Amino acid sequence: MASKVIHAIYNDDDVLLLAVKQVREARYHIGEIYTPFPVHGLDKAMGLAPTRLAITSFLYGVVGFVVSIWMMNFMMIEDWPQDIGGKPSFSFLQNMPAFVPIMFELTVFFAAHLMVITFYMRSKLWPFKTAENPDVRTTDDKFLMEVDAANLNVDDLSDFLYKTGASEIKIIDNK
Amino acid sequence: MYTLSSKLKLTAIIFVIVGAIGLVIGFLQAPSDLDDVREMMAAEEHHADPAESTMVEADFAKAEHGMLLDDEPGRNVEEKEDQAAEAGSHDTEHLEHKLHQLQNKPWAAVYVAAFFFFMISLGVLAFYAVQYAAQAGWSPVLFRVMEAITAYLVPGGIILFVLLVLSGMHMNHLFIWMDPEVVENDAIIRNKSSYLNLPFFLIRAAIYLGGWFIFRHFLVRNSRRLDEASDNYYFKKNFKLAAGFLVFFIVSESMMSWDWIMSLDPHWFSTLFGWYVFASLFVSGITVIALISIYLKSRGYLPFVNDSHIHDLAKFMFGMSIFWTYLWFSQFMLIWYSNIPEEVVYFISRIENYSLPFFGMVGLNFIFPLLMLMNSDYKRVNWFVVLTGIVILVGHYVNVFVMIMPSTVGESWFIGLPEISAVLLFAGLFIFVVFNALTKAPLLAKRNPFIKESEHFHY
Secondary structure (H helix, E strand, O other), X not given: OOOEEEEEEEOOHHHHHHHHHHHHHOOOOEEEEXXXXXXXXXXXXXXXXXXXXXXXXXXXXHHHHHHHHHHHHHHHHHHOOOOOOOOOOOOHHHHHHHHHHHHHHHHHHHHHHHHHXXXXXXXXOOOOOOXXXXXXXXXXXXXXXXXXXXXXXXXXXXXXXXXXXXXXXXXXXXX | OOOOOHHHHHHHHHHHHHHXXXXXXXXXXXXXXXXXXXXXXXXXXXOOHHHHHHHHHHHHHHHHHHHHOOOOHHHHHHHHHHHHHHHHHHHHHHHHHHHHHHHHHHHHHHHHHHHHHHHHHHHHHHHHHHHHHOOOOOOHHHHHHHHHHHOOHXXXXXXXXXXXXXXXXXXXXXXXXXXXXXXXXOHHHHHOOOOOOHHHXXXXXXXXXXXXXXXXXXHHHHHHHHHHOOOOHHHHHXXXXXXXXXXXXXXXXXXXXXXXXXXXXXXXXXXOHHHHHHHHHHHHHHHHHHHHHHHHHHOOOOOOOOHHHHHHHHHHHHHHHHHHHHHHHHHHHHHHHHOOHHHHHHHHHHHHHOHHHHHHHHHHHHHHXXXXXXXXXXXXXXXXXXXXXXHHHHHHHHHHHHHHHHHHOOOOOOOOHHHHHHHXXXXXXXXXXXXXXXXXXXXXXXXXXOHHHHHOOOO
């Protein structure tokens, strides 16, 4: 695939956002952007498809809710009914108020943990993975935009990127 | 500048007139003595099956009681005579009870509706003060709408105060602790009488209302003066005023909820009641801001309000609905679990006689907004917000209903002429006052230091 890319480094997230808009208007292709923190509105500026993570989160929450109902019904009603504070222990519905905190917590637990795991999987992150980050400074205070340069005039492209406010430009030839 | 359309004005006036007529009929229909109640109950029994079944049950219990005593025939005769006499006196006692409840009914209907619309404008005032105290950048384009809604605070508050005074003059029996005969025979109320006595009660009400009126007056006045000012002096002043108001508000609101609602059940207490009422008034207020903003926008009056502002209001509606549910359930669960008689009566009377509104409002106030407004995109769809908003308002009316009715009319409740008329009357008054107040100032608070940020606000 396209092997030649340009790494343009920006110092400020607002400059980066404006640059992204200009680069896309000029019909250059942005491969990836590395930032030290989430930049609000960057996904829209880059034209990325809206995330479906929220939908998965909702579904995981529903799963957690159902699991909690099944779990509490099995533990407290079917398997080992106990008399706690004289509350009716033979009917799920009559004992339900006591289970609401558990239902709530398990809904949140499932939604949050499974969503994070899904996010890791979609981002191809796992323990001991070597970082894909091309420049360690993007973990501190620099913003890096990776632009495809294959079959393009590299000089024109770097001039253009300088004009958008890039502080540093590197041509990477990946062979 | 907004001009009140004659159509809206006419609607408001029709609401007021129809509501007033309905209420007068409601008051006239209330029974005036025991014979009326007897007639009403006789009429009811003809077409009410559930009442019959309870009668049968009661008969069965009496029969059982008789059977147990059958081994002593001599005493049994005596017993039977006693029983008959007791049943007679019990019957009139029951009728008197019913009479008081039915006499209370139109008063309670007025009180519920008056409080409901008052609490909307109070909630908006609190929300408005929060915006100033937090120096929020997104909301200044909505300030004039909020200010207009708080205009209802003054007439609404005065009406409520008059209602409280009328209760104090024994025009009705909403607050049983105001009846000296009841207090005399009730040790629990007697012990509370240093707090729950009429003069102190009215003084407190005057302090809360006066405080809110004064804060509202100065907050709005400074906001209007800021339009003409050349510096941010009035903004800074409002910042301090809003912070002061919030301190005063959270204490006075809490005490107001004990006085005006919780004292209807003078034996019962709940430590989070103030928060519970606060959640209800806050979410209703925010919902009304959203509804009125969307209405004005649809008429072309608020070109600077964009979908992101509606989105933010919808987020508040969503979040505060969950907050209300959290408090509703927290109050319920602790009392249900500990099952202490003096606490649990509150929920027993609600679950036995008000099961549908008591549990139904969780659907209206929690499940419906939760599912409708969960998706981020739906919060920007105006008709979604309007639909959810109407359901939330109905739900919180029911919430106030369930807070007030069980202790004033007991099991003799139904949503009839006085309830609907009272809502119409106060809705008409509310619409008239609020939209009239909107005409008093430009719809954009143009000198607010955050107005640029607010106009450009986007999500």
